[in-house]
Amino acid sequence: MRTLITGGIRSGKSAIAENLMGEGTTYVATSPSRPEDTDWAARIQEHRRRRPASWPTVETTDLPSALTALNGPALVDSLGAWLVALLDRLDAWDQPVAQWRGRLDDEVSALVSTWSTCSHDLVAVTDEVGFGGIAEHRSARIHADELGRLNQAIAGVSDRVWLVVAGQVLVVKDSS
Numbered sequence: 001m002r003t004l005i006t007g008g009i010r011s012g013k014s015a016i017a018e019n020l021m022g023e024g025t026t027y028v029a030t031s032p033s034r035p036e037d038t039d040w041a042a043r044i045q046e047h048r049r050r051r052p053a054s055w056p057t058v059e060t061t062d063l064p065s066a067l068t069a070l071n072g073p074a075l076v077d078s079l080g081a082w083l084v085a086l087l088d089r090l091d092a093w094d095q096p097v098a099q100w101r102g103r104l105d106d107e108v109s110a111l112v113s114t115w116s117t118c119s120h121d122l123v124a125v126t127d128e129v130g131f132g133g134i135a136e137h138r139s140a141r142i143h144a145d146e147l148g149r150l151n152q153a154i155a156g157v158s159d160r161v162w163l164v165v166a167g168q169v170l171v172v173k174d175s176s
Helices: 013-020 038-050 063-068 079-089 097-117 138-156
Strands: 002-007 026-029 057-059 074-077 122-127 160-165 168-174
Touching: 002 013, 002 138, 013 038, 013 074, 013 122, 013 160, 026 063, 063 074, 063 097, 074 079, 079 097, 079 122, 079 138, 097 138, 122 138
Parallel strands: 002 122, 002 160, 026 057, 026 074, 074 122
Antiparallel strands: 160 168
16 A cells, blocks of 8 residues: 655644554655754654654665665655755756756656555655745745656555645545
């Protein structure tokens, strides 16, 4: 079973994803460390406190490899953080799209392929984009556009897609 859980910031999507998982779950954290950002560190600490201590944690930005190495179910939090790390690595924020589009598409295709063929139960958390206007800044537009494309691709090969609004789940897709 592959489930994509999407929603706005602080909508409750991570807590819902965590409650969906059971014993033996591997928590795959995709956000690079930012020791200088105390607000970010507090968010990470909140997630750590909430999940069971028995869950092993894999911190990586190489999500396809992490999914391939699994021995059981996993919760990925989050696709948006993974995408930011990838766009950073590709230096996409300051380069013309033509310089990084092909490499980004290859990385996303690898993730979608791994997600769709993984034999373990998977849950991924992602931010929903597109409820607002077009962002003023290029980096925000790139992030929103690419996360929207990534979310569509993962949703297309997921069994379930849930949208979380104010802590409430709306079922978008259920092929289970």
